[in-house]
Amino acid sequence: MTVTGSRGSLPEPATYSGRFRIPQSVLGYTLILLPLLVMGTLILYPAFLSVSDTLTDRNPDGSLQVSLADYAEFFDTPLAVRNLAFSLRITAITVAVLFLLGFPISLYLRFTRGRLGDLIQSLALFPLFVPGIIAAYALIRFIGDNGWLERFLVLLFGYEGFTSPYLRPAGIVVGLAWEGISITVLILTAGLSQIPDSLLETATDVGANRWQSFWRITMPLMKRSVLIVLTLNFLTVFGSFTIPYLLGPASPEMMGPYMRRTFYDANLPSRAQVQAVITFLISGIVSLLYVRSVVSQKVEEES
Amino acid sequence: MSQKKSSLRNALSVAGSLLAVLLICAACAMPVPGQTAAETEVSVIDVYIGSDTNISDWWSNSIKPAFDKAHPGYELNIIHTGSGGGGNGPIADRAMAALETGNDPGSDYFETFNPLQPIGAMEAGLWQEITEDNVPNLANVIDSARRSSNGFDIPYRGSQVLLAYNAERLLQILKDRGEVGSDATEVPSEFVPATWPELMEWICAFPGEFIYPRPDTTGAGREFVTRAVFQANGLEVDRFSVQAYAEQYGAGELTADQIAEINETHFAGAWEQLNAIEPCLYDNGAYPSGSSAETRLLVDNLTTMITIWSDQALQAKGLGLLPEQTKFIQLDDLPMVGGYASSTIPTNANDLEGALLLANYLLSAEMQESVVREIGGFPAISWDLLPSELQEDFNDVITDTVPSFSSSWRAAMFDGWYTHVAPDVERE
Numbered sequence: 251m252t253v254t255g256s257r258g259s260l261p262e263p264a265t266y267s268g269r270f271r272i273p274q275s276v277l278g279y280t281l282i283l284l285p286l287l288v289m290g291t292l293i294l295y296p297a298f299l300s301v302s303d304t305l306t307d308r309n310p311d312g313s314l315q316v317s318l319a320d321y322a323e324f325f326d327t328p329l330a331v332r333n334l335a336f337s338l339r340i341t342a343i344t345v346a347v348l349f350l351l352g353f354p355i356s357l358y359l360r361f362t363r364g365r366l367g368d369l370i371q372s373l374a375l376f377p378l379f380v381p382g383i384i385a386a387y388a389l390i391r392f393i394g395d396n397g398w399l400e401r402f403l404v405l406l407f408g409y410e411g412f413t414s415p416y417l418r419p420a421g422i423v424v425g426l427a428w429e430g431i432s433i434t435v436l437i438l439t440a441g442l443s444q445i446p447d448s449l450l451e452t453a454t455d456v457g458a459n460r461w462q463s464f465w466r467i468t469m470p471l472m473k474r475s476v477l478i479v480l481t482l483n484f485l486t487v488f489g490s491f492t493i494p495y496l497l498g499p500a501s502p503e504m505m506g507p508y509m510r511r512t513f514y515d516a517n518l519p520s521r522a523q524v525q526a527v528i529t530f531l532i533s534g535i536v537s538l539l540y541v542r543s544v545v546s547q548k549v550e551e552e553s
Numbered sequence: 554m555s556q557k558k559s560s561l562r563n564a565l566s567v568a569g570s571l572l573a574v575l576l577i578c579a580a581c582a583m584p585v586p587g588q589t590a591a592e593t594e595v596s597v598i599d600v601y602i603g604s605d606t607n608i609s610d611w612w613s614n615s616i617k618p619a620f621d622k623a624h625p626g627y628e629l630n631i632i633h634t635g636s637g638g639g640g641n642g643p644i645a646d647r648a649m650a651a652l653e654t655g656n657d658p659g660s661d662y663f664e665t666f667n668p669l670q671p672i673g674a675m676e677a678g679l680w681q682e683i684t685e686d687n688v689p690n691l692a693n694v695i696d697s698a699r700r701s702s703n704g705f706d707i708p709y710r711g712s713q714v715l716l717a718y719n720a721e722r723l724l725q726i727l728k729d730r731g732e733v734g735s736d737a738t739e740v741p742s743e744f745v746p747a748t749w750p751e752l753m754e755w756i757c758a759f760p761g762e763f764i765y766p767r768p769d770t771t772g773a774g775r776e777f778v779t780r781a782v783f784q785a786n787g788l789e790v791d792r793f794s795v796q797a798y799a800e801q802y803g804a805g806e807l808t809a810d811q812i813a814e815i816n817e818t819h820f821a822g823a824w825e826q827l828n829a830i831e832p833c834l835y836d837n838g839a840y841p842s843g844s845s846a847e848t849r850l851l852v853d854n855l856t857t858m859i860t861i862w863s864d865q866a867l868q869a870k871g872l873g874l875l876p877e878q879t880k881f882i883q884l885d886d887l888p889m890v891g892g893y894a895s896s897t898i899p900t901n902a903n904d905l906e907g908a909l910l911l912a913n914y915l916l917s918a919e920m921q922e923s924v925v926r927e928i929g930g931f932p933a934i935s936w937d938l939l940p941s942e943l944q945e946d947f948n949d950v951i952t953d954t955v956p957s958f959s960s961s962w963r964a965a966m967f968d969g970w971y972t973h974v975a976p977d978v979e980r981e
Contacts, residue, residue, distance in 0.1 A: 323809055329972050390846065395836070396853050417839040500767050500840040501975035511971065514642050515769035517964035519672065520806055 297530070304524050320524045329501075334528065336502035340419060341488045344426045348483050349476070351427065352434030359435070360442035371435075378432035386496040389425050390416055417499050425493035430486060434479055441475025442468070474543050481540035485533055505529045598907045599630045602664040603640025604894065605844070607868055609633040611928050612664065619923075620914055627907050641666050648899040649679050661902040662911055665894040667960040668705040669795075672806060680705040681898040687909045690916035693934040698893045701959055703795045706895035709915045710924045711931030713883070713891030714776035716752070717866055718745070718858040719851060721878035726759065726857065748886040749784050753826065755858075757833040762857035764835035764850055767975070769967040771844040772892075773860040778823065778970055779958045780889050785822025788887050792819075798961040807965065816969045819962075824973040831977060838978035852876065863891070867929030892958065893933055 307317035324330050359371055377385065392398050394416040403409040415421040445468060453463040491506035498504065503511070505525060513522035602609045609631065617629045634640045641663050648658035649671050668680040682705055685691050691707070698708040724740050727733045733741060746752040756763045766774035786792055802811055816824070831838045835856045841847045844865060850856045852875060861869075861881075869875050883889060896915070898908045914920060921932040922939055936944050 395855050496842055501971060511769055516968035518806055
C-alpha cells in the first residue's frame with residue numbers, strides 16, 4: 251500500500267553513513283511485516299476458518315460439501331431477522347443523529363475563536379476519555395426513571411410526562427450518540443480546517459452571502475469528510491456491544507449482544523458464527539466505501 | 554536507479570525482513586531470564602474467576618492468604634475475568650486449544666465452570682475427573698451439591714435466589730389503597746407471597762411493583778426462570794439432571810429441531826406463566842441486564858420486589874446498600890432454585906497436584922465456614938461438620954434443599970426465554 255509509493259520515489263535520507271547502511275525498503279518491509287503477520291494469524295486466518303465453516307456441511311460419511319443451509323436457517327428464524335433489521339435501523343438513526351449533532355458543532359468550532367470555542371471543543375472531546383461501561387452506568391442514573399434528567403424536568407419546568415429511554419431502543423441511540431460525538435466532531439473539524447480562509451474570503455469578495463459560500467464552497471469540499479464520518483460511525487455503532495447490552499431492551503437486540511448471547515449463553519457457536527459473518531459482510535460493504543474515499547483522496551493528492 | 558540495482562534491493566529487502574522475523578520469533582521462544590531454579594521453588598497456581606466481584610474479592614482477601622500460609626510451596630494467582638462477556642469461557646477455549654497442541658494452557662483452576670464446555674471438552678479429556686482419591690474431602694460433600702456435578706467438577710459453595718421486598722413501600726401502597734388502616738406498622742402476612750402461585754397472583758395484584766432481570770445476565774434472573782420451569786413440570790426436580798439432558802440431547806450443539814422440541818416438551822408451560830405476568834411487571838416488562846441494574850430499581854424506590862442472590866443480599870444489607878425495611882422471602886412450596894458453584898481443573902494444568910490440593914482445601918471445614926461467614930453462601934459439606942453457632946447465626950437463609958438445575962439445560966432455557974418471552978414486550 252503505502253510502501254509501494256515510498257520505494258524509489260523518496261530520496262535516501264542523508265543521516266545514513268558508512269558502508270553498512272540498511273536499504274530503506276528493507277526497513278519498510280520489516281516494519282509492516284509484523285503487523286501483517288499478526289493480522290494474518292490472529293484475524294484473517296481465523297476469520298477465513300469461520301467463514302468456510304458456515305459455508306460447509308459435513309456429510310454422514312465425513313466428507314464436506316458446500317451448503318448455504320446455515321444462512322437459510324438464519325433468515326428462516328424470525329427473531330434473527332428481527333434483530334438484524336433492528337440493528338440496521340438503530341445504526342441508521344444513530345449515524346444520522348451523530349451527524350446532525352456533530353456538524354453544527356464542528357462548523358461553530360471552525361469559524362469561531364475564543365474561550366467559549368475552546369470550552370465547547372473540550373466538552374465535545376470528553377466522551378473519548380470515558381470508558382463505555384462507565385458511561386453506560388452514568389447514563390442509567392441520568393436518563394433512567396427517577397434519574398437526574400427526570401428530576402430536573404420536574405423541578406425546573408414542572409414537566410411530569412417524562413418516559414425514560416432506558417431499556418428502550420431510544421436508550422441505545424442516546425448512549426451511542428454520547429459515545430460517538432467526539433470522533434464525529436474530530437473528523438469534521440479536521441475536514442473543515444482544510445478549507446482555506448482565502449477561498450471563503452474570495453467568495454465573499456465577489457458578492458456571495460454566507461449561505462451561498464456554505465452551500466457552494468464548504469459543502470462540496472466537505473463531501474469526503476462527511477462520507478468518512480458516516481462510514482466510521484456506521485462501523486462502530488453496528489458492531490457495538492456495551493451500550494446496547496446495558497441500555498437497550500431485552501428484545502429486539504442489536505447484533506453485538508445477540509452474538510455474544512448465542513455464543514456463550516445459548517451455547518450455539520455455529521449459529522453465532524453465521525451471525526458474525528453476516529455482520530461482517532454488512533460492515534465489509536460499508537468499509538469498502540470508506541477505503542475507496544480514502545484512496546481516492548490519496549490518488550488526488552499525489553497527482 | 555537502474556533496473557538491476559532495484560531488483561537486487563528487492564531481494565535484499567525480502568531476505569532482510571525474513572531475518573528480522575526469525576530473530577523476533579527466536580526471541581519469543583527463549584526462556585525469560587531470571588526464572589532460575591531458586592525462584593521456581595514456589596509454584597504459582599493460576600486461578601480464573603468468572604463470577605461477580607464479591608467472589609473475586611473474597612478469593613483475593615481471604616482464600617489466597619489462608620491457602621498461601623497453609624501451603625508454603627504454593628502461591629495463588631487470582632485473575633478476575635468478570636461475570637459478563639464470557640467470563641472464563643475464552644480461558645477454557647485456550648486451555649482446550651493448548652491440550653490439542655501440547656502447549657501451556659496458562660490456567661490451573663477455574664473457580665466456576667461448566668465441565669461440559671467448551672463443546673468437545675469431555676471427549677478430549679480436558680477436565681480432571683474428581684474422586685475421593687485425588688480430593689479426599691469430596692467424601693464430605695452432601696448429595697444435593699453432588700447432584701449438579703458430573704464428576705469432573707468440584708461443587709464448593711452454594712447460594713440461593715431469594716425475593717427481596719421493600720416493606721415500607723408495600724405498606725404505603727396498602728395504606729393508599731385502604732387495604733390496611735393508616736396506623737398499621739407492619740405488612741399483614743396475607744400480602745406477602747409464600748408460594749409460587751401466590752407470587753404469580755401478587756405480581757398482578759401489584760402491577761409494576763415486581764421485576765426480574767434477563768436470565769442470562771445474572772443468576773437472579775436465571776433462577777427465577779428456572780423456578781417457573783420447575784413449576785410447569787410439576788416440581789419434578791430430577792427431570793433436569795445432567796444425565797437426563799445427555800441421554801436426550803447428547804453433548805453437541807443443538808439442531809433447530811432439538812431446540813424446538815426442548816421448548817415444546819419442557820419449557821412451554823414456563824413461557825406461558827412468564828408471558829402471563831409480563832404486562833404486570835415493572836414498566837411493562839423492562840428487563841434489566843445484570844444484578845446491579847436490577848438492584849438499583851429496588852434501591853431507587855422504583856419497585857417493591859425483586860429477585861436477588863442470598864449472598865449478595867446479605868452482603869448488601871450488611872453494608873446498608875438496600876432500603877432499611879428490606880425483607881427477604883423464600884418460597885415454601887419449593888425453595889427458589891439455587892445452585893452450587895463448581896470448580897474445574899484442566900488435566901493439562903501446569904501444576905495439577907497443586908490445583909487438586911486447592912480443591913481439597915476449599916472443601917475443608919475452615920474454608921466452608923468462610924463460605925457462610927464471608928459471602929453469605931451455603932456450604933457444600935454438611936452443616937454438622939461446621940461449628941453449631943454458625944447454624945444459629947444464619948438461620949434465615951438455611952434451607953434443607955437447594956434444588957439444582959444442571960447447566961446443560963440452562964443454555965436451551967436462555968435461548969427459549971429470548972425467543973418466547975422477551976419479544977412480546979412492546980417497548981418503543
